[in-house]
Amino acid sequence: MTQFEQSLYNILAVIPKGKLCSYGQLAKQCGYPNHARHVGKTLSKLPKDTKLPWFRVINAQGKISLTGDSFLRQKERLATEGIEVNEQGKIVNFRHYLW
């Protein structure tokens, strides 16, 4: 477990329900600016039964970066928190950024 991963999980765990944040913001919060890519890489390796709110992480364009089934799963998880996502993965009601 790297320091980066440790920090990432800690930050991610405190993102409140109904709030969002981008990969870049997360990396920065961890103290590792410019590591947005690594955030995605790390999240992709989380177990499917993780309790961490990985679905509250979107890209800097306010869209879901996943595709196929994963895309649909994240879309649904967000929907249950009152966050609407259109067919293109774009967040409709954009006012839930945490930072």
Next chain:
DNA sequence: GATGTGACGCCAC
């Protein structure tokens, strides 16, 4: 080392 590949970001056009 060199190269290719991502759940990315930013700036220009």
Next chain:
DNA sequence: CGTGGCGCCACAT
């Protein structure tokens, strides 16, 4: 808006 280019970092070839 959509695209393209370049920067960035870890990891597998």
